[in-house]
Amino acid sequence: MSSASKKIRFGLIGCGQISSRHVASIKTSKNAQLAAVCDLNEQRAKQYNVDWTTNYHNLIKRGDLDVISVCVPNGLHAQMGIDVAHANKHCLMEKPLGLNLQQADRLINAFKKSGKKLFAVKQVRFNPTVLALKDAVSAKKLGKINNAALVVRWCRPQEYYDNDAWRGTKKLDGGALLNQGIHYIDILQWILGPVISVYAKTDTIGHKIEIEDIALAILKFKSGAYATVEFTLSTYPSNLECSLSVLGKQGTIKLGGPAMDTIEIWQVANCPKPTIKNGLPPNVYVGGLYQGSCPNHIFVYQSIINYFLKNTKTFADGLEARKSLEIVEAVYRSAKQNKEIKLPL
Template sequence: MSKRFKVGIIGCGIGRSHIVEGYLPHADKYEVAALCDLDETRLNAVADEFFVSRRTRSSDELMSDPDIDIIDICTPPAVHTKLVLQALAAGKHVVCEKPLTGSLAEVDQVRLAEKNSKGLLMPIFQYRYGEGVAQAKRIIDSGLAGKPYAATAETFWRRTADYYDNPWRGRWATELGGVLMTHAIHLHDMLTYLLGPIERVFARAETRVNAIEVEDCVSASLLMQNGALASLTATLGAAEEISRLHIAFEHVTFESNHEAYSPGDGPWRIVPVSDEVRQAIDALLADSPPVGRRFNGQMEAFYGALVSGAAPPVTSEDARRSLELVTAIYHSNDTHSDVVLPIAEDHPKYHSWRP
């Protein structure tokens, strides 16, 4: 009989989505055994909803519980690093919401701890999961798409003052950033998932929509290592919420769906340059296995890694690449200059991108 992993979730806000989309559909693989939240009302409401008897306001209790296999961290960003390091030191497997840490120095600290822990660490990047992005990834990896030319990533969302009427949102000390960190980070990860690493970044970031500390509008120009050009645009002042990825290759153009919170879902527009390419793509995708969407797909893939001992489907290296882009955008905005990646220990924002 396959192992069923016991999960302790810290943070019942986004943690509830992990339960609904990620763990309940795989009840044969995971048991949500305990919940932790500082807000006792929310803790009890979510625990009652999903019949979780073990509930606590102390994350230390979950870390020290030998029956808990996985610690799932869904807290505000500022405490992620501390909790990840504590869980790895306790030998737990770890799932952590974005951003994984608050600096590249902290990412590297976590990666070192990960090497010395028996637990696997998986950052959350659920936009990688869905039929649309899976088909695009398969076509690109097969070589059928050909040379990459250009791409755009648009995160046009809406957040009002009510959203920021909260003790931790919109503040550098607790949210660690704005639209780059909390909203566009998933679509930007999906871009690099399909196009590969970034070589250079030039960017501007402004606060134009809400009276907050952090940025809520961003425009960035990227040169990818493979030579492709990409542009990123994000705002929290859009009247209509969409997330859209649009990529032109030599033989195929891809356009994601426009669903703000699930652009990886199918169908995507896949436009080949010829009937010959279309036929080759149809043949390639004819036997494509089904892919769960968002947290469903990521938690299923994580289970496969846990039982096989393979690397997790999303790694701390992926998280570093994501936060390296964030760091480069902030530095480019501050210095009005191109930023060359990768960013090393001698970079002025290696230890913190915050003002």
């Protein structure tokens, strides 16, 4: 079979809210096929009109699947992923890899032993604005980076948590920074490099939940740069901003908008503001109850398909996804212990 006609067959575990982005992305590609799904709720499992089961072990043992996409609550990610590795399948894991580094490392090691790939959903990396900033920093157009500021002022009404029992719990959700903020912590470290220390505060101030809904942090990078992080889900009535400002000796760039999807400032010597294609608008959920990041899952899936058909590596793997999880865990440790935390952990 030629690569042009070959189809990568996907199975999907978890037919909840985010699954629609995965399914739409698979259906968009002529080289991908959604072959089977799994959900504990039969009605949700049936919605995609493919083979279905309520037992994920039945799904992952099928011999006709290439990649299993895991779209279940956070606290279930690591063990399900390990089971996928033991079933000798590749895996696409929604964020985060696990609730902590211990879980993530078990997951990563399982795939290392199996010889199969662990792909991670890092869709914000495909925002055209983010790619433009990444290119400018990588090409040293801003000179030495002095400092940066990440601001995520998003809204999650209490109804968001009340609608699903797992949300807001320590056991299955794990944390707001872990669930929503990790997207943008990933962008921060992807562009600025390794973090060597974190000092942070977290609290729960606007919701009746077990986890934090606000996090403030100071990060120091191996390069010598610093960054501040302001993250909250207590912005009302809707998302206010998701911005990243990067300040270098030769210029300043600020990405903004509700999902880091616009260029607000581009002041760089000998590097004019680029003309970029329009990105996809932020996800809108539950009839407008809240918004999320831009729905770039289609590019995540295309990167996986290109790996199999063209042997290109434009995807984020487990080790890459571990980096942002390590920073989030350092934030939690710092807040709990009220001290600066050194990395690596």
